[in-house]
Amino acid sequence: xxxxxxxxxxxxxxxxxxxxxxxxxxxxxxxxxxxxxxxxxxxxxxxxxxxxxxxxxxxxxxxxxxxxxxxxxxxxxxxxxxxxxxxxxxxxxxxxxxxxxxxxxxxxxxxxxxxxxxxxxxxxxxxxxxxxxxxxxxxxxxxxxxxxxxxxxxxxxxxxxxxxxxxxxxxxxxxxxxxxxxxxxxxxxxxxxxxxxxxxxxxxxxxxxxxxxxxxxxxxxxxxxxxxxxxxxxxxxxxxxxxxxxxxxxxxxxxxxxxxxxxxxxxxxxxxxxxxxxxxxxxxxxxxxxxxxxxxxxxxxxxxxxxxxxxxxxxxx
Amino acid sequence: xxxxxxxxxxxxxxxxxxxxxxxxxxxxxxxxxxxxxxxxxxxxxxxxxxxxxxxxxxxxxxxxxxxxxxxxxxxxxxxxxxxxxxxxxxxxxxxxxxxxxxxxxxxxxxxxxxxxxxxxxxxxxxxxxxxxxxxxxxxxxxxxxxxxxxxxxxxxxxxxxxxxxxxxxxxxxxxxxxxxxxxxxxxxxxxxxxxxxxxxxxxxxxxxxxxxxxxxxxxxxxxxxxxxxxxxxxxxxxxxxxxxxxxxxxxxxxxxxxxxxxxxxxxxxxxxxxxxxxxxxxxxxxxxxxx
Numbered sequence: 001x002x003x004x005x006x007x008x009x010x011x012x013x014x015x016x017x018x019x020x021x022x023x024x025x026x027x028x029x030x031x032x033x034x035x036x037x038x039x040x041x042x043x044x045x046x047x048x049x050x051x052x053x054x055x056x057x058x059x060x061x062x063x064x065x066x067x068x069x070x071x072x073x074x075x076x077x078x079x080x081x082x083x084x085x086x087x088x089x090x091x092x093x094x095x096x097x098x099x100x101x102x103x104x105x106x107x108x109x110x111x112x113x114x115x116x117x118x119x120x121x122x123x124x125x126x127x128x129x130x131x132x133x134x135x136x137x138x139x140x141x142x143x144x145x146x147x148x149x150x151x152x153x154x155x156x157x158x159x160x161x162x163x164x165x166x167x168x169x170x171x172x173x174x175x176x177x178x179x180x181x182x183x184x185x186x187x188x189x190x191x192x193x194x195x196x197x198x199x200x201x202x203x204x205x206x207x208x209x210x211x212x213x214x215x216x217x218x219x220x221x222x223x224x225x226x227x228x229x230x231x232x233x234x235x236x237x238x239x240x241x242x243x244x245x246x247x248x249x250x251x252x253x254x255x256x257x258x259x260x261x262x263x264x265x266x267x268x269x270x271x272x273x274x275x276x277x278x279x280x281x282x283x284x285x286x287x288x289x290x291x292x293x294x295x296x297x298x299x300x301x302x303x304x305x306x307x308x309x310x311x312x313x314x315x316x317x
Numbered sequence: 318x319x320x321x322x323x324x325x326x327x328x329x330x331x332x333x334x335x336x337x338x339x340x341x342x343x344x345x346x347x348x349x350x351x352x353x354x355x356x357x358x359x360x361x362x363x364x365x366x367x368x369x370x371x372x373x374x375x376x377x378x379x380x381x382x383x384x385x386x387x388x389x390x391x392x393x394x395x396x397x398x399x400x401x402x403x404x405x406x407x408x409x410x411x412x413x414x415x416x417x418x419x420x421x422x423x424x425x426x427x428x429x430x431x432x433x434x435x436x437x438x439x440x441x442x443x444x445x446x447x448x449x450x451x452x453x454x455x456x457x458x459x460x461x462x463x464x465x466x467x468x469x470x471x472x473x474x475x476x477x478x479x480x481x482x483x484x485x486x487x488x489x490x491x492x493x494x495x496x497x498x499x500x501x502x503x504x505x506x507x508x509x510x511x512x513x514x515x516x517x518x519x520x521x522x523x524x525x526x527x528x529x530x531x532x533x534x535x536x537x538x539x540x541x542x543x544x545x546x547x548x549x550x551x552x553x554x555x556x557x558x559x560x561x562x563x564x565x566x567x568x569x570x571x572x573x574x575x576x577x578x579x580x581x582x583x584x585x586x587x588x589x590x591x592x593x594x595x596x597x598x599x600x601x602x603x604x605x606x607x608x
Binding site for chain 2: 044059203
């Protein structure tokens with residue numbers, strides 16, 4: 001679509017009454033003026049991207065190899081930042097937590113929205129109501145939903161344990177227990193974000209041509225077989241894309257552990273991004289923070305590249 | 318109108334099919350009410366209970382006495398008007414900056430054929446692949462000391478407004494929309510003597526209302542919901558948006574007052590959603606299938 005600057009739409013415009021073509025020397029000047037005008041439109045956006053996207057990406061890599069304190073000139077320290085970060089006992093905890101969190105979020109936060117969308121798509125009544133209700137938590141600020149669930153998880157008077165007590169079930173420590181804290185956070189994140197995923201699935205489900213289901217039914221396929229052989233292959237692309245986006249998003253989780261658990265108990269919910277934040281704003285160690293950022297960047301970049309390549313080549317076969 | 322889905326209309330028409338349908342329907346209604354509406358109900362009514370009642374076991378489903386005191390206390394004690402105003406300023410500015418700069422840039426990339434336009438577009442789209450949150454620390458350092466002019470934007474709404482412009486997703490949405498606008502219309506405007514700015518203003522923008530609406534909502538919601546970035550760039554408590562202020566103040570405040578503040582902080586976006594729900598839901602659905 002974007003043709004290079006060489007092709008001007010002169011032949012097409014010639015159908016209409018056109019002012020006399022400018023002399024050759026003037027044409028070059030006009031082209032230059034066109035370019036200047038185009039870049040005048042681009043300038044603001046371009047500057048913002050340069051300052052707040054491209055430059056920080058380069059800077060992360062540079063500072064990762066420096067001792068950096070705001071206000072004084074940086075020193076090159078080689079890979080010292082990386083070794084220091086690697087030897088931090090919180091480092092392995094943060095990566096373990098983040099990877100577990102992502103895996104759990106995929107497990108819980110992936111199957112549920114798909115099943116919900118599948119069921120919602122079959123319902124012929126109150127369609128608008130379901131869509132609004134499922135998306136409502138997405139519009140509640142994440143900080144509010146985090147604080148809300150922190151209150152629900154209160155071991156004494158929180159709604160979660162009160163409900164368990166009501167049914168005479170054993171209570172739990174939820175976000176306050178070392179082995180339940182991470183799962184508790186996954187529940188919050190899933191609750192807060194599932195609406196968007198459900199709506200996207202619903203859109204994908206609605207684009208499946210009905211004849212496919214009819215044909216499958218004529219061939220004697222039962223309900224589960226229709227899901228497996230029609231629904232899943234037809235929505236495969238959306239499923240794969242959402243999976244990738246979800247992994248990238250959950251690998252960068254911050255608000256929920258920061259607000260609900262503060263990384264605790266005993267570092268059970270410190271995530272990589274939380275650790276980056278701590279390095280920068282608690283330890284004032286920007287070199288270490290950038291070294292961690294680079295690691296996260298490289299890991300996620302490699303993951304997305306590999307994932308896209310794998311899913312694409314599989315699609316060709 | 319309704320197309321054939323997983324379950325055939327014939328099955329649904331049978332008595333047994335109808336019974337199963339209504340059972341599932343009721344189950345989903347109950348599930349949705351419990352999972353999504355009840356927590357919200359619990360929050361709104363929790364703030365109306367007295368401090369004694371909210372700590373009671375077992376809890377009361379409906380407040381014994383309805384108090385609005387927590388709401389007024391939150392409004393006064395937590396300086397909510399100021400933090401709400403800060404958030405409004407930040408969100409409105411980010412929205413305006415995005416509309417002006419992203420629209421202009423998308424228009425240039427789509428219709429004005431700048432030299433190296435493809436490279437620029439590639440560079441912009443590449444930022445979609447980079448995990449944004451992973452770069453907050455170098456971005457913070459840049460905002461704290463802008464290159465060349467050595468100014469700090471900390472505690473300034475500009476620290477929200479300008480980085481908001483670097484939103485590749487919104488820019489791409491706009492560009493894709495502009496790409497689909499018929500070329501002849503723009504050429505006609507040009508032949509009638511309209512300059513680039515005039516064409517953008519009186520031809521392109523009026524035709525782009527749907528996409529501008531979607532971009533506007535995305536822009537507003539993003540600022541209102543953000544937490545980590547404003548937490549970093551507003552060390553001054555008085556400049557903080559509501560999300561950051563809530564967390565900072567949550568430690569030493571009465572539970573009912575905190576919950577009331579949480580409700581107040583949620584109202585603007587929930588109201589926006591309820592008013593524009595059709596457009597928002599359509600936007601999400603359309604953006605996903607065409608993207």
